[in-house]
Amino acid sequence: MDHYVISGGKRLEGVVPISGSKNAALAIVAAAMLLDGPCRIENLPQVRDIHLLLNICRGIGATITEEKPGTVTIDATTINTWEATDPIVSSLRGSYYLMGALLGRFGKAKTSMPGGCNFGNRPIDLHLKGFAALGASNDVTYGHVNLDCDSLKGGSVFLDQVSVGATVNIMLAASKAEGLTVIDNAAREPHIVDLANFLNTMGADIRGAGTDVIRVNGKRTLPARKDYMIIPDQIEAGTYMFMAPLTRGDITVTNVIPKHMEPLTAKLQEMGSTVEEGEDSIRVRHDKGTRLVGTSFKTMPYPGYPTDLQPQATCLLCFAEGGGRMIENVWENRFQYVDELKKMGASILIAGRLAVVQNAVLTGASVRCDDLRAGAAMVMAGLGALGETHVYEIIRIERGYENFIGKLTAIGADIRRVSDHPA
Ligand code: UD1
Numbered sequence: 001m002d003h004y005v006i007s008g009g010k011r012l013e014g015v016v017p018i019s020g021s022k023n024a025a026l027a028i029v030a031a032a033m034l035l036d037g038p039c040r041i042e043n044l045p046q047v048r049d050i051h052l053l054l055n056i057c058r059g060i061g062a063t064i065t066e067e068k069p070g071t072v073t074i075d076a077t078t079i080n081t082w083e084a085t086d087p088i089v090s091s092l093r094g095s096y097y098l099m100g101a102l103l104g105r106f107g108k109a110k111t112s113m114p115g116g117c118n119f120g121n122r123p124i125d126l127h128l129k130g131f132a133a134l135g136a137s138n139d140v141t142y143g144h145v146n147l148d149c150d151s152l153k154g155g156s157v158f159l160d161q162v163s164v165g166a167t168v169n170i171m172l173a174a175s176k177a178e179g180l181t182v183i184d185n186a187a188r189e190p191h192i193v194d195l196a197n198f199l200n201t202m203g204a205d206i207r208g209a210g211t212d213v214i215r216v217n218g219k220r221t222l223p224a225r226k227d228y229m230i231i232p233d234q235i236e237a238g239t240y241m242f243m244a245p246l247t248r249g250d251i252t253v254t255n256v257i258p259k260h261m262e263p264l265t266a267k268l269q270e271m272g273s274t275v276e277e278g279e280d281s282i283r284v285r286h287d288k289g290t291r292l293v294g295t296s297f298k299t300m301p302y303p304g305y306p307t308d309l310q311p312q313a314t315c316l317l318c319f320a321e322g323g324g325r326m327i328e329n330v331w332e333n334r335f336q337y338v339d340e341l342k343k344m345g346a347s348i349l350i351a352g353r354l355a356v357v358q359n360a361v362l363t364g365a366s367v368r369c370d371d372l373r374a375g376a377a378m379v380m381a382g383l384g385a386l387g388e389t390h391v392y393e394i395i396r397i398e399r400g401y402e403n404f405i406g407k408l409t410a411i412g413a414d415i416r417r418v419s420d421h422p423a
Contacts, residue, residue: 002394003391003393003394005391005418006379006391006413006414008362008384008385008386008387009384012413013250016240016251016411017407018237018254018255019232019236020042020043020044021194021230022236023233024233025041025050028198028230030057030098030101030172031198031199032074033057033062033101033102034076034104034105034175035202035222036076037075038074038075038077039224040067040072040227041229041230042070042071043231046402047398047400048398048400049400056089057074059084059088061079062076076105082106083109083111084098084109093114096124096127096165099111099127100169102147103131103172104173104175104177108146109147110144110147112144118333119332121333126165133156133157134154134173134174134181135177136152154181154216157170157183157184159183164187167183167186167187168195170183170216171195171196171216175218181218183215183216186209187302188210188301188303190260193209202223203219203224232256232257232260234256236401236402238309239309242380243380243411244286245271245273245319246316246384250285250286251283251284252283254281258280262303263302263306271293271316271320272286293321294323294324294359299326299329301330304329311334311337311377318360318362318381320359322359323356323357323358325354327355332353335355336371337370337377340378341378344381346360346362347360361386362381364388365390368391369391369393369397370396371396372401375396379415392420
């Protein structure tokens with residue numbers, strides 16, 4: 001295994017092109033498994049989770065050809081099984097979208113229970129409730145989810161908690177169910193809208209994505225034979241935007257949709273950064289002489305402040321005058337990484353879903369990535385700290401950040417990837 005070595009204290013300046021959204025891509029690749037003809041998808045991020053999902057899809061018989069990095073043609077008409085039980089399936093969260101996709105395609109599905117980042121309990125009860133509303137029975141045995149129905153029929157689903165994954169899965173199955181499905185209290189994340197746009201481009205009839213009521217008129221066939229480009233990654237963009245105040249730098253993220261970044265831009269302005277929005281870019285500046293002021297964050301489903309930018313914001317608060325507070329409303333246990341920040345001198349008190357952060361001088365140490373976004377926060381901490389930081393278990397970061405080292409070094413970071421066990 002390799003790890004990152006970061007020399008802190010460098011001012012970051014320059015342009016970071018943002019890759020396609022990982023979470024949108026996971027939903028869209030799974031959605032391609034429903035289609036009755038080939039589709040061409042552009043702007044797939046070159047990250048581990050996407051490579052794994054593409055391999056799982058190949059494993060069940062889909063024909064996937066890569067035109068160039070990030071552009072693939074997927075033909076699902078060659079799929080020969082409704083079972084996705086390869087051990088890789090349980091190594092990533094996004095594989096759970098195969099439940100909805102295979103159920104929609106075959107009226108039955110058998111998949112391994114999903115894996116992914118560990119933020120405490122990650123139930124799938126709402127996904128199963130949604131499938132049941134479409135007429136599918138379920139049981140979970142020997143680590144597999146089994147779904148079955150005589151015929152998939154549209155139904156009404158009320159999600160008693162806003163769930164991105166359940167919204168996606170119900171949209172997938174409902175696209176091929178007979179009649180109308182209504183999803184109430186649906187998630188409104190940008191990638192829900194992107195999935196609806198993709199499926200509609202391929203022949204589906206989905207309305208209301210981006211609001212909390214989504215209506216899906218099921219179609220017997222989804223003819224596809226179209227091209228689609230995935231939206232930019234809101235979380236990747238946000239991670240780099242935070243690095244401007246962190247290093248008193250000047251960073252422009254390009255290929256972004258500024259509207260998706262609003263929950264973050266408001267916070268950066270509160271903290272003293274200057275934020276300039278272009279049509280598809282955002283420049284964040286924070287001059288050396290300008291105070292970095294602490295604030296409070298509260299994570300919420302979109303359009304609230306995203307939980308996937310929570311560790312990065314908590315890290316930034318360590319460097320802010322007066323520190324700040326972070327309330328984690330989405331996941332029950334997403335502060336595990338705080339112990340790693342404490343190894344670098346952070347002063348953070350956790351009380352349930354609240355983190356109280358005090359301003360501190362962080363110094364280099366050896367730290368571990370607990371999960372994907374926590375890993376990004378460790379790198380941020382290293383960039384802002386005095387001395388040298390060693391970040392381990394970086395495979396978790398590479399699940400979701402394309403060319404992380406390349407993009408960081410291009411804006412002046414001193415970060416390199418070294419082997420844990422030099423020869
Ligand atoms: C997705 C994202 C993840 C992000 C999360 C919230 C992907 C692959 N992952 O995860 O990065 O952190 O949205 O924005 O897109 N819940 C239930 N029952 C369910 C499902 C969820 O109670 O059946 C609860 C969860 O415990 C959690 C909340 O709902 O407290 C939100 O979870 P959800 O939106 O489903 O997250 P994921 O789709 O797994």
